[in-house]
Amino acid sequence: MFENLSERLERSFKLLKGQGKITEINVAETLKDVRRALLDADVNYKVAKQFTDTVKTKALGRDVLNAVKPNEMMVKIVHDELTELMGGETAQINVQGQPAVILMSGLQGSGKTTFSGKLARKLKSEKAKRPLLVACDVYRPAAIDQLKVLGEQIEVPVYTEEGNRNPVEIASNAIQYARQNHFDLVIVDTAGRLAVDEEMMDEIEAIKKAVKPQETLFVVDAMTGQDAVNTAKEFNDRLDFDGVVLTKLDGDTRGGAALSIRTVVTKPIKFVGTGEKLDALDYFHPARMADRILGMGDIVSLVEKAQKAIDEKEARELQKKIAKNQFNLEDFMAQIQQIKKMGNIKDLASMIPGVGKMIKDIDIDDNAFKGVEAIISSMTRYERQHPEIINGSRRQRIAKGSGTTVQEVNRLLKQFDDTRKMMKAATSMKNPMKMMRQMRRR
Structure with missing residues (x-):
């Protein structure tokens, strides 16, 4: 959502990048571009003008700390004013009454x-x-x-x-x-x-x-x-x-x-x-x-969605399995189902800071896991619980049963193995530098 506006605002702030300080001239130039971005986003003209006038007043009336760059200060001011423009506080719904x-x-x-x-x-x-x-x-x-x-x-x-x-x-x-x-x-x-x-x-x-x-x-x-x-x-x-x-x-x-x-x-x-x-x-x-x-991004909302979708008891059990290196493809499939419950995959990814911009031109739909699910579903229960036994002939059977290729089955098993190693390392090593060294060796 709001991809066009986000991109335009980012370009506007670049006008201040490299500037030593905020001045009336560079603020005016930046906010002229911000106002255009808002109007292109179909924002009411009076609202857009009032918004940029307020930002200009606050920007020129604020001393920029040496540690803060002018463009970073402008982003902070615009963020605060956008929040205020949309209502400031989260509004509650009144459900008091009988009924x-x-x-x-x-x-x-x-x-x-x-x-x-x-x-x-x-x-x-x-x-x-x-x-x-x-x-x-x-x-x-x-x-x-x-x-x-x-x-x-x-x-x-x-x-x-x-x-x-x-x-x-x-x-x-x-x-x-x-x-x-x-x-x-x-x-x-x-x-x-x-x-x-x-x-x-x-x-x-x-x-x-x-x-x-x-x-x-x-x-x-x-x-x-x-x-x-x-x-x-x-x-x-x-x-x-x-x-x-x-x-x-x-x-x-x-x-x-x-x-x-x-x-x-x-x-x-x-x-x-x-x-x-x-x-x-x-x-x-x-x-x-x-x-x-x-x-x-929006990490808070992402965490809230995860908390609603993921059962705490299941999460604790999963952590124990990862620590004992018992995480298997049945667990992997269960995690995919949990992620799908949280909503649209691309929307979820865009909540992670910096990721939204990276994936804005990439089409990620709700069927992103369809091939993975088909492959895992074509395995026997024993194979899902013990993926290390899946040899060449089993891979051919799984590929045929899932309507995929042996190469896709191989790729999934390799990704799963790498994921399992990383999860094991993350839970068993208290020293983060040691963990990063271990992962690089692999």
Whole structure:
């Protein structure tokens, strides 16, 4: 995400590289390029101008330490201002109430229904909530069926009223049903239109008045850029919503919506959708997003994803096996499955500082491990547990069974052997220099 903006900002900061100090002339030149980068990223013009004016004031008013280079100081100032521009602190969602009610709003196609399912799954898992999904989109063909399918996948009930075409009545009845059946969270999925219209606004205003939600969220497709910001303003003027949800952020190479929307509607971005899978939903962290925009990676989010995907007990058992040199191909396959649970491979790799830039032109899809999985699956259980027994004839059989070549099987076994040696060295040697020497000898 934001690849284009990240690249442009990096070029802008190079204008200060090699400069002895920050001056009004070189700052003006740098920020002129930064402003162009923001405008090309579809950031609102007033927001871009206000942003660069603030950065200029802070840059010229700050003494640069001898140990800090001018371009590094500028990166720090821009990082802090980007964080502030996107809201500063991570915004929380209010789920207090019996039941707590969350109302969805947005245009058709913004991803409201999918987000409703993702949010129910997230709050059920992380906050031990008992959610009820409510289908109030009585206009779009198959909208109710879509919500039912999502409900089945995440094991959350869906409240519907077949034949009732009054969404206000459906929403009100759903709240009563939730109270009677001890649901402590109600997520109301409403209808959208292809464009903002009076009828749509009147209807959602009426639903909000009827259910008195703790949270009203505006869901918008991040890839629509400035259009997303304009639509958010129209909705906020009528609904006074509590927060924004940016969907499809993983496909947004520009970043205009994320960088403009907070300033224009003065409401925080609370969630971002980062993929099609039901677990591809994150809280929006302004500082972490600023890190990613400036090519600094996002190690904190990567660690959080790993903690959710990896079972602690399994991790401890695995560490013991590595220490005893008992790590085998079954363990290797299990680790691949854990990595896949964490999300899109390229997106994960881009969270590591410096890696995002290296892989920006490399296509890494979710099938990256497909060949490896096919090869390991074509082995017998004994072969997976004792890979050292895999001789020439076994390799030929495995290649044939997996639809690959003997060379690919050889390459995998070599990579696995190298990985096992490195893991063993990392766990058994306390002296890091000694470990590096050992690895070089291999």
